[in-house]
Amino acid sequence: MSSDIYRIHQKEKNNILTMSWLNSILVYLFLFYPLVGYISRSRYGIWPAQILMVLTLPLFVLNNPIKFKFSHSLKYLALFVLYVAAQLIILGKSAAVADYKSFLTMLFLYLILANTNISKALMKDIQSISLFIIISATLVIAYQYLVNPLFLFNYIDYDVRDILIRRPMSYFGWSGTVSGGYSMPAFSAIVISEALKSNKKTKAIIVYVVGVIFSILCLSRYVMLSMLIVGSLFYLHTPEKRAFISKGASFLAYTMIVIVLVLMASSAIGVNMSDIVQNRVFEGGEEFENTSAYTRVFAFELFNQVFWEKPIFGTGGRQTEQLADLRAGRTSQIHVGWLSLFFYFGVVGAFFYIMFTVNLLKELYVTAQNTNFWGSYVAFLTYFFSVMTTGVYFDISVAGYVVAFAVHCHYKRTSRAAAVMVKPDTAVAA
Secondary structure: OHHHHHHHHHHHHHHHHHHHHHHHHHHHHHHOHHHHHHHHHHHHOOOHHHHHHHHHHHHHHHOOHHHOOOOHHHHHHHHHHHHHHHHHHHHOOOHHHHHHHHHHHHHHHHHHHHOOOOOHHHHHHHHHHHHHHHHHHHHHHHHHHHOOOOOOOOOOOOOHHHOOOOOOOOOHHHHOOOHHHHHHHHHHHHHHHHHHHOOOHHHHHHHHHHHHHHHHHOOOHHHHHHHHHHOOHHHHOOOOOOOHHHHHHHHHHHHHHHHHHHHHHHHHHOOOHHHHHHHHHOOOOOOHHHOHHHHHHHHHHHHHHHHHHOOOOOOOOOOOHHHHHHHOOOOOOOOOHHHHHHHHHHHHHHHHHHHHHHHHHHHHHHHHHHHOOOHHHHHHHHHHHHOOOOOOOOOOOOHHHHHHHHHHHHHHHHHHHHHHHHHHHHHHHO
């Protein structure tokens, strides 16, 4: 009898190890996502997201989803996906089909990772490859900005004639429009947090400086904002025993060091920082109606005019004729993400998605407190604030976020294991 139990246990253990190895393919896919995108898009004409869809479904089935554990955040994500499916069935709007496929893939992906044992070997690879991505992507975007804007440019999906007015994407253009803007701050948070956790402050500062330079050269304010949020890691990793004023002074010192290093590095490679600040950040010389700031203000006007037509259930994930007439070429969409969420999915859908986001941040925060790894929490915090300034990007199957979530799952599992080991000692002491 005992031998049979042992064999069953070993079989289950081997199955878990096999599935963990297969699931790690998903993490490696996202670590090399731009490269995969370059090959798949330039040679075969397919997006890497399509490859992800093909991989995720069979892996989801092989993982025996009946045994999956749903966190509170993933329960709300599942409800949101079911809601979008109901919209698709009831409204029959073809525009929502692509959204539903991406949301379903996102749900399967995050469920798989949440129920996977992320190995220490994979964690080491995540750190080393993430560091390589940060450095190489910044070198590429610097070359695009200073020398050749067509270098590694995605000529298939973006018009070459517009390259001079487009913002440089480094090599992330091959994996999606916002891939670099979302992923670089997330990768930076992962590496910086691990460095600070290991007391490697010099490495953390250098990585942060490189990440800030990337955010400046990509000319996107939401990326600059995200990197400012990543800077909070230097405060979060300051020992709790130090007084608030002392922690604040340390954070201010780190900030000043970073500013000086960024200015020196930018000057050394020939970047005109004053020009970027004046013409891009503050949009000097432009009439207000031609600025990006106006599109954000105009978003509230648009929202107030179109939302009340279908406030409860939304439009089914599509733009309406009324919205198209009102924006009249002044903006491509409601350019505040959270407002777009309410417009497209209504109060009901927005409730499910916001509850997913809030609970995810809460779970990440708890894990960060227990393990002193704040990288994943800060990575997703950048998303929360980015959606306030960008458009309709609610699919977080983005390289940086997926990898950050995988790291969170590793630390969450190790913190639980440590808590279980402590319990017997606590009981004896009692």
